Amino acid sequence: AQSVSQHNHHVILSEAASLELGCNYSYGGTVNLFWYVQYPGQHLQLLLKYFSGDPLVKGIKGFEAEFIKSKFSFNLRKPSVQWSDTAEYFCAVNGHINTDKLIFGTGTRLQVFP
């Protein structure tokens, strides 16, 4: 079955530190990949998405992600985090049977301290 793994469950950083959140998926075919962010008390918002082309995708708020097909990975990065990046981050892929369905990872909670 298709699945998404996020190995970092809770990450704590100081402001200006660099961030990398891991995301691995299990599916051999073509996938669409997404990162969503959920700020405290808010709904999920799209950070960035990858469908095809350049494997380095740039999103909002200075985030980027790199699709490495050979590693089935889509890690999220930011060179310098801010306190306002404190949130929960979810990696997601489309289901291969119901292609409209998003399969989510378990999420990574990021806390950034000033």
Place this chain on the structure above:
Amino acid sequence: EAQVTQNPRYLITVTGKKLTVTCSQNMNHEYMSWYRQDPGLGLRQIYYSMNVEVTDKGDVPEGYKVSRKEKRNFPLILESPSPNQTSLYFCASLSGTSGSRSYNEQFFGPGTRLTVL
């Protein structure tokens, strides 16, 4: 403003008392979906609807019902809630037609935090 709305935002109820969580979108999207979010489990799809009068089960449909009588509304019904349905619920909608909308962004509602005692 394009948005997905849910009501209520917070609800505390007791076991067995039927409840409905409403979801409405103003973007004329065909596809709508319900998810529940639980710590350590991420978001799991409960039900989805590809269009009016077309609904289907997601990964965790037990104990839930939905209806889609009109395009903008997709209510989630718990006929007899139980404590294991205590969770955070999100409604989402997706633009586009079948075959192309998997490339689009899902728009999420603000969430409904449900506690079943």
